[in-house]
Amino acid sequence: GENVEQHPSTLSVQEGDSAVIKCTYSDSASNYFPWYKQELGKGPQLIIDIRSNVGEKKDQRIAVTLNKTAKHFSLHITETQPEDSAVYFCAASMNTGFQKLVFGTGTRLLVSP
């Protein structure tokens, strides 16, 4: 089955810096890659996603890139703010009839003022 690896497990940056979180997946049939943000005491919330027929997608300060050949996708956050501090999860899914997400292990991002 699908396996998703995520790095780093923790990331500390200064406010205003950029942050990059990287994931790799194992199954070339995966075609959908969402990113979720989980704040303390809350459930994960979708922040951005990308389909396998797209190489890059941007939404304000966040962007995601996908390299299908390398089976690698990344989340980029620019101009980080303290409210970006949270745990971020990448996930991968293939079209099995429903969206069966396999999650990475998470990255704890800490943005210091």
Next chain:
Amino acid sequence: DAGVIQSPRHEVTEMGQEVTLRCKPISGHNSLFWYRQTMMRGLELLIYFNNNVPIDDSGMPEDRFSAKMPNASFSTLKIQPSEPRDSAVYFCASSFRTGAITDTQYFGPGTRLTVL
């Protein structure tokens, strides 16, 4: 909309007791997912319902776990008997399945279960 509602938010029980977790999906959604989150295994899918019917329960760890969805607005996850290794945060998520791979899953706040 109030979002996905889960109850209780916290549950502490003793080994061997029955535990029932509850979920109310977003109104109008036709798909419901139960997940378990632990430090060791991360976030993993337990079971998926579509139109109240269980479609994929391959993630249910063992027979002690069971899930039901008697109607479109309510689902339960039951553990009987509970064991300390069941301690985790259990999330319910719902979505409106259009058949598109991009159907967004909306997660509830979770139930933190502690089995002593």
